[in-house]
Amino acid sequence: MRVMNPIARFDLAFSLFCLQHRFNHQVARMSRAVSHTGDGHLYAVIALVAYLLDDTLGKAFVLCGLLAFLIELPIYWTLKNSFKRRRPQEFSEQLVSFITPSDRYSLPSGHTAAGFLMATVISHYYPPLAPFAFVWAGLIGLSRILLGVHFVTDVVIGVLLGVGCAEIAINAVGV
Incomplete structure (x- = not known):
């Protein structure tokens, strides 16, 4: 467990750095908008557009x-309910949350996992869009920290989960 102490200290220090500045409310407003793009609605729109426009x-x-989502979601829920890592605001009174999360635990970040899953799938099928997709996914992950x-580490594990599940699905579909 001593290995986790430096990681936990880094996590806490980084969150304090991100959330304790005079512009945190303005940053949270922008982060809320970015985070909302990772709620799932846009993924459905992207899939529909690809299906309808690309024969x-x-x-x-x-x-x-x-x-990829069929693979990712059960792993996500298993990890989240196995680790049961508390959210940042539960670790320190100095940390604020600018939104109410949809579930209780923080590890891994589901928004980040989904964003990087989509970015990986998009980059495989539509390589010219890869830079935009990965920047977007990265901004979703960052927004979750800034909120x-x-x-x-929740975000890093989310990245690994999303990319890993997407790669498994890409190899299974084979196109």
Whole structure:
């Protein structure tokens, strides 16, 4: 458990740095908008557009995305309910949360996992969009930290989960 102490201290220090400045309310306003793009609605729109407009790869893209989410969601819930890591505001009175999270625990970040899952699938089927997709996914992860609902390590594990599940689905679909 001593290995976790430096990580936990870093997480707490980084969250304090991100949340204790005079512009935190303005940053939270922008972060809320970015975070909202990772709620899932946009993923459905992207899949629908690909399906309707791309006769060549659209169906494979949708199938791959659905398979990736079918893999990711049970792993996400198992990890979240196994680690039961408290959210940042529960660790320190100095940390604020600018939104009410949809569940109790913080590890891993589901928004980040979903964002990087989509970015990985998008980059496989539509490589020219890869830079935009990964920047967008990175901003979703950062927004979760800036909103006070996740630590850095929650986001890092979310990245690994999302990319890993997407890669498994890409290899399974094979297109």
